[in-house]
Amino acid sequence: MNILIASNNQHKIKEIRQIFTLPNVVLLTLDEFPNTPIPVENGNTLYENAFKKASMLSKFTGLPTLADDTGLEVNALGGQPGVRSARYAGENATYDENIDRLLAEIDKIESPDRRARFRCIALFYHPDMTLSEEGYIDGMILSRRHGIGGFGYDPVFYAPSTGKTFAEMTEEEKNNLSHRGMAFRNLHNSLKDKIHQLTQKY
Template sequence: MGTLVIATSNLGKLDEFKEMFKELPVELKCLADYPPLPSPNENGRTFAANAKTKATYYAKHLNEFCLADDSGLEVKALGGEPGVRSARFAGDEATDKENNDLLLQQMKFQITRTCRFRCALAVANPTGRIVAETDGSCEGMLLHEPLGENGFGYDPLFWSTELHKGLGEATAEEKNKISHRGKAVRKLIAMWKKAANNKNGKRQEKQGRKYSNEQQVNGKAEQENGASKPEREARPDTKPEVKPESKPEPETN
């Protein structure tokens, strides 16, 4: 896989993917590297459904392998909202700040602030067929106000119970270790490595069988050739019997 298109125009997401894929021999591109395309309808009820829709759509239109993710924040007190509507919580063209402000407004009098980030990844080949899927989640608490200036989306409102700090305070390296997207990407990379190892193993096994078959054929041919040789060739140490010459008798008159 030479080129992998990340189905996003979100530069924050692209930077995260580049950091996580930096050790793989793959060139990452995003939608901004191609002529504009209409966005597919993301009307799935789950993150996985939307990820597959986007991966298939962009892979077929761009004729490239495409990785799409659908991710969002699920807040327990809101019954899992914003969920699949996370990017459009305050409207189709809402900014991160507008989404955050609306969420804080709806959570203003809530005591229970348990929440989690979830991510679903899907990879499609240029024909649009889904060839890999993974997911990941990150547990935490919703803050009462933004904290830190790092990250994007709802990161400034998310307190990580694993890092014991806000994602808005975390470095990119810290976030990738525990984030929903980081966990999903590591699963994906592990799947690719396993598939590559299995492919190499099957190739070696096939080569081994081919070599074994050739050895058997050669051995059988040698046996057949040996059985058809004359006995004297089979036993070169046996000398032919030589009879002594008889002397002629003298003539009598």
């Protein structure tokens, strides 16, 4: 059975491949489908964005599709950037630009509450079945970057249980702990009991 990963983010694709292993399932990427339209992530919730990506790309390619959306919720900013985390500094912002804006916004606040939560919705879309699972991790936003690994906000997201930022962790450490790792492990476990219902069609 072929399943599409609805992402162009190579870091994310690698992370999903390491976690999402089902017998007789081949994970394909958008590289194998040139000229695929990229859905605009304009939903009001993480679930809306994940569902939109998965359903649109499934209809375009004819394949069951995995998608996710992730938000960083910072206490000092009232839960922002949230659903706009990937575009916090603008529609085409780089990781560094998003981090710079995040730190600048927190710095405007006297004695800010730097506690934060990474939250991820992982979703599987098939015309006959939609499954979704959530993962999250609580941590702190540091005042400057630490580490060179990972992507996104990883250099400033500190996980107290490890004494490291996500960017300082090995891939295995991060996958075992992260919001995305949790969400896709939960989705993997939900789907593995139902995958036999779909394999006859793909």
